[in-house]
Amino acid sequence: MATLQLDHITKQYGDKTAVSDLSLEVAQGEIFGLLGANGAGKTTTMRMALGLILPDKGRISWFGKPYDNSLRRRIGYLPEERGLYPKLKVGEQIVYLAQLRGVNKAEAERRLRYWLEKFEVPENYNKKVEELSKGNQQKIQFIAAVIHDPDLLIMDEAFSGLDPVNVELLKDTVKELRDQGKSILFSSHRMDHVEELCRNICILHRSNTVIKGSLREIKGRFPRERVVLETAGSVGGLESLDGVVSVRRHEAGYEVRIGKESAARAVLETAMAQTEVIRFQVMEPTLNEIFIRTVGDRIE
Numbered sequence: 001m002a003t004l005q006l007d008h009i010t011k012q013y014g015d016k017t018a019v020s021d022l023s024l025e026v027a028q029g030e031i032f033g034l035l036g037a038n039g040a041g042k043t044t045t046m047r048m049a050l051g052l053i054l055p056d057k058g059r060i061s062w063f064g065k066p067y068d069n070s071l072r073r074r075i076g077y078l079p080e081e082r083g084l085y086p087k088l089k090v091g092e093q094i095v096y097l098a099q100l101r102g103v104n105k106a107e108a109e110r111r112l113r114y115w116l117e118k119f120e121v122p123e124n125y126n127k128k129v130e131e132l133s134k135g136n137q138q139k140i141q142f143i144a145a146v147i148h149d150p151d152l153l154i155m156d157e158a159f160s161g162l163d164p165v166n167v168e169l170l171k172d173t174v175k176e177l178r179d180q181g182k183s184i185l186f187s188s189h190r191m192d193h194v195e196e197l198c199r200n201i202c203i204l205h206r207s208n209t210v211i212k213g214s215l216r217e218i219k220g221r222f223p224r225e226r227v228v229l230e231t232a233g234s235v236g237g238l239e240s241l242d243g244v245v246s247v248r249r250h251e252a253g254y255e256v257r258i259g260k261e262s263a264a265r266a267v268l269e270t271a272m273a274q275t276e277v278i279r280f281q282v283m284e285p286t287l288n289e290i291f292i293r294t295v296g297d298r299i300e
């Protein structure tokens with residue numbers, strides 16, 4: 001049984017279709033990546049997955065059942081637009097939110113101290129939200145989403161506004177939550193984050209699903225068009241090989257774009273005939289390349 005199941009859901013705002021016939025499942029212990037250009041329908045999908053708005057068509061089930069109010073205690077939400085009260089102290093605010101979701105006060109205080117320690121900001125307990133830097137506010141927003149220990153987490157751009165060290169800290173935390181068996185619906189414009197975290201993804205474009213499946217399987221659908229070549233000496237004549245699109249020289253060697261996979265062999269043979277080859281790898285496409293190909297091509 002999936003933790004979250006969207007079954008052919010559609011949402012319209014007047015004439016505008018925000019989400020069209022979308023189906024996806026988030027399993028227990030899985031991070032699912034929801035991707036799309038601006039306005040593709042991600043936030044609308046998340047709001048339906050939270051039970052905040054209803055789809056016009058289709059069905060959603062949570063833990064195998066339709067929505068009921070008890071689910072509010074089992075779902076956590078990290079919204080893209082921040083929702084904390086700037087004038088309130090972190091401690092008061094988060095403990096109150098946790099109590100609303102069924103955690104008693106002493107336990108909420110204990111958990112908040114644990115999270116603040118973990119995120120290396122224990123001093124924030126008694127500070128007002130407006131006194132915190134943007135990155136530290138983001139950490140508090142993250143804590144607000146997990147303080148009641150939800151089984152399903154919905155995270156819209158979870159790492160925005162964070163420096164690289166803090167991105168790693170929160171990324172590791174998301175992985176820990178996954179390993180504890182939580183289900184996470186995750187949206188991001190950072191393809192490297194999605195690639196690192198998500199097992200299955202769905203790419204939306206103007207409300208439609210354009211790609212869906214496991215990252216592994218999706219990558220296999222796209223041709224491998226980039227060859228990384230590292231050599232002891234220089235190599236000439238790569239540009240003129242049949243099937244080679246471009247050659248870029250860098251510090252350690254060459255990056256060769258090929259238009260057909262058979263050209264990779266010619267690249268290797270040409271290099272080996274001239275010098276020692278240290279590394280030769282035909283790279284699978286990155287998610288960034290796949291995204292730009294599938295979504296970018298369709299942007300008129």
Ligand SMILES: Nc1ncnc2c1ncn2[C@@H]1O[C@H](COP(=O)(O)OP(=O)(O)OP(=O)(O)O)[C@@H](O)[C@H]1O
Pocket residue numbers: 013016017018036037038039040041042043044045
């Ligand atoms: N309350 C609303 N009323 C009218 N139209 C809406 C409403 N909410 C969303 N839309 C429209 O639905 C479409 C999908 O919007 P949505 O916010 O879901 O996209 P998104 O993928 O989250 O975009 P972004 O990456 O920019 O956050 C957009 O065209 C948007 O203008």
